[in-house]
Amino acid sequence: MEIKGKKILIFGLARSGAGAANLLARSGAEVTVTDKKSKGELIEFVERLLPSVRLALGGHPDGIFKNTDLIVISPGVPLDIPPLKKAKDAGIKIIGELELAYQIIRESKGQRAERTEFLAVTGTNGKSTTTTLLYEMIKNSGFKAILGGNIGNALTEEIGKLIQDAGYKIQDNVHRESCIMNHASIAYIVAEVSSFQLESIDEFRPNGATILNITPDHLDRYHSMDEYRDAKAQVFLNQKKEDFLVLNADDPEVMRLYDSRFSPQASRRGDKLQDSGLPDVYFFSRQKEVKGVYLKDGSVCSGITDSQLIRADEIRIKGVHNLENAMAASAMALLAKCPVDAIVKTLKEFPGLEHRLEFVRDLDGVDYINDSKGTNVGAVIKSLESFSEPVILIAGGRDKAGDFSILRPLVKERLKALVLIGEAREKINKALGDLTETRFAGDFKEAVMISRRCASRGDVVLLSPACASFDMFRDFEDRGRQFKEFVRGLS
Numbered sequence: 001m002e003i004k005g006k007k008i009l010i011f012g013l014a015r016s017g018a019g020a021a022n023l024l025a026r027s028g029a030e031v032t033v034t035d036k037k038s039k040g041e042l043i044e045f046v047e048r049l050l051p052s053v054r055l056a057l058g059g060h061p062d063g064i065f066k067n068t069d070l071i072v073i074s075p076g077v078p079l080d081i082p083p084l085k086k087a088k089d090a091g092i093k094i095i096g097e098l099e100l101a102y103q104i105i106r107e108s109k110g111q112r113a114e115r116t117e118f119l120a121v122t123g124t125n126g127k128s129t130t131t132t133l134l135y136e137m138i139k140n141s142g143f144k145a146i147l148g149g150n151i152g153n154a155l156t157e158e159i160g161k162l163i164q165d166a167g168y169k170i171q172d173n174v175h176r177e178s179c180i181m182n183h184a185s186i187a188y189i190v191a192e193v194s195s196f197q198l199e200s201i202d203e204f205r206p207n208g209a210t211i212l213n214i215t216p217d218h219l220d221r222y223h224s225m226d227e228y229r230d231a232k233a234q235v236f237l238n239q240k241k242e243d244f245l246v247l248n249a250d251d252p253e254v255m256r257l258y259d260s261r262f263s264p265q266a267s268r269r270g271d272k273l274q275d276s277g278l279p280d281v282y283f284f285s286r287q288k289e290v291k292g293v294y295l296k297d298g299s300v301c302s303g304i305t306d307s308q309l310i311r312a313d314e315i316r317i318k319g320v321h322n323l324e325n326a327m328a329a330s331a332m333a334l335l336a337k338c339p340v341d342a343i344v345k346t347l348k349e350f351p352g353l354e355h356r357l358e359f360v361r362d363l364d365g366v367d368y369i370n371d372s373k374g375t376n377v378g379a380v381i382k383s384l385e386s387f388s389e390p391v392i393l394i395a396g397g398r399d400k401a402g403d404f405s406i407l408r409p410l411v412k413e414r415l416k417a418l419v420l421i422g423e424a425r426e427k428i429n430k431a432l433g434d435l436t437e438t439r440f441a442g443d444f445k446e447a448v449m450i451s452r453r454c455a456s457r458g459d460v461v462l463l464s465p466a467c468a469s470f471d472m473f474r475d476f477e478d479r480g481r482q483f484k485e486f487v488r489g490l491s
Contacts, residue, residue: 001103004028007067011084012074013037013057016097018045019157020072023104025050026160034060068092072100075150075196078221096200098193101148101155103203105189116186118205119332120149122193122235123212123248125379127151129317129353130212130325131192136350137333138188141342149191162186188336196221198234205238208335209279210246210328214253215378216403229257236261241277246331248324249283249290282335284327286320293331300327300347304334310344317352319386321379355480357383360487365457368487372480374464377402383464384410390459391415392451394441396422397467397479404431404466411435417454419447423471444472444479448486461487 006029010021013035025031034056039046042057049055056064065071065087071094073084079094088094105116119138121131128151135147146162148155191206198204214229222228236245248254262281282292282304293302293309300309300323315326326347333343352358358370371383375397384391384407391414404427411418417437420428421444429438437454441447451461463483473479 001100001107006030006069008032008070008072009034009065009068010072010074011035012077013042013045014074014076015045016154016156017072017074018048019154019160020074020097020100021053022048022050023100023156023160024072025052030054032056032064034064036060065090065092070095072097073200075194075200079199094200095202096197097154097156098149098191098197099201099204101159101189102201102205104156104159106203116189117207117336118189118191119336120191120193120206120209120235121212121328121332122195122198122209122232124215124376125374125382126212126321126325126328127192127194128373129322129356130210130329131190132353133317133325133329133346133350134332135190137329137338137343137346138190138336140346141333141338143187143338144185145188145190146186147190150194150197151192155189155191193235195228195231195234198231201234201237203238204234205240206235206243208244208246208332209235209239210332211235211248211254211257212324212328213248213251213378214257215376215381216401216406225253229253233257233261236279239279241279243279244282244335245279246282246284246292246328246335248328249285249292250287250324282331284324284331286323286327293327293334295323295327300330302330302334302340304331305340307340309340310347315347316350317357319357319382321382321386322352322357355477357386358480358484360484363452363487363490365459366452366455367460369460369462369464370480370483370487371462371464372469372476372483374466375468375476376400377404377406377466380407380464380466381410383462384414387414387460387462390456392417392419392454392459392461394419394421394447394451394461394463394483395465395467396420396425396428397465397469398422398471399424399427400468402466404428407432407466408435416459417451419450419454421447421472422465422467424467428466444482445486448483448490452490 008024008029008031010017010033013033021031021033032054038058060083073096121127138145146158148158283290284293286295291303299311302309330343355372360368360370374380374383393415411432412435415436419439421441439450455461469476469479
């Protein structure tokens, strides 16, 4: 990708926008960032930008796209908004931050004898845990890797750090990104990839990819489940026969996607991937033996190595969803040539991530669990399935067009009480409130106090909101940390 001297517009300033802007500026591009939010609202990210980056904040000025060679959009920006439609009609190329990072990485591959492999993890739930677990397996195998994407730092930010740390200047080399990848001997790029990011890919082709699950989410952005499922399918759109794809054999939507794109029937209909070859497909399953990784007699087994990897109860992270995450990561790691002992060591030691079924404290025999990352109904289902104890569930926030009625069987079976907060509380109450004791809380602290009063020894108080956080909090992390603060303050 030719960058030096190009006029590039970053559309949307947040974490990924700042990462892309700085990487492009260091690479010699003339960079402008535009966002509908004001400088004051974006000050955290404005302060990260290099001095050479121009700002057009508080809206998108007329003529902002004039003489622009390329537009790079942040994941939260829909492609169908009027300014981007106008730019597209004008013939301006539009890509996402993920695509930008990929093209830079691909350049580095072309300059090296040993390749940098790109491993991508997508799905509705479990992406962050699986991505981090895979990254730890890669590291424990002795390989150098970068972790990024829709988790932690943006990939462009991580690449920018390598450039900065190595002391390269803009004028040093037109292909400095390739030089840096060579210098750092990066073997793997491990990326969490969202459907939003996949909307704006062009040539993105991971060497290995997995789709963990597909359950209703972001239906405030997508018009149907078919549209959402198709967005996830972009992860393997450009894969070839030498690449691999790992799928959840137990997930109906994932298998529906597989049947539509890989089956002999799809081939006869002409629906098969438009490619010179299809990726090698593997699976993971809790329910049956598959080509890949599966659960059998309480042990995680590998059809890839024809061996038993580990007993399920030896895996440190708990819950049925984490068992699935562990199997997906193990399959990816095995296919990436990680040794079995490194994979097993990681499964035994990895403690899990903050805000994902995170144990906060035991108070008077009641466990308090922070699952603030449970921002959709599918995630809450997996979380509730992880507990046999009576649960007091704190839920609510900004609705993402979720169907809360899907929770009814589990609410009836496992909930002792339901404590509702935020904009969606009335909708959730209408869907579930007749099944269990239901209380409204005016604020988050009150929700914790109500839960405390409802709980008895042996119960679980679970924050798993099934909603976005933006009605009351900065993000899901802010929500989770406030929950922990209030819980730790209980006496």
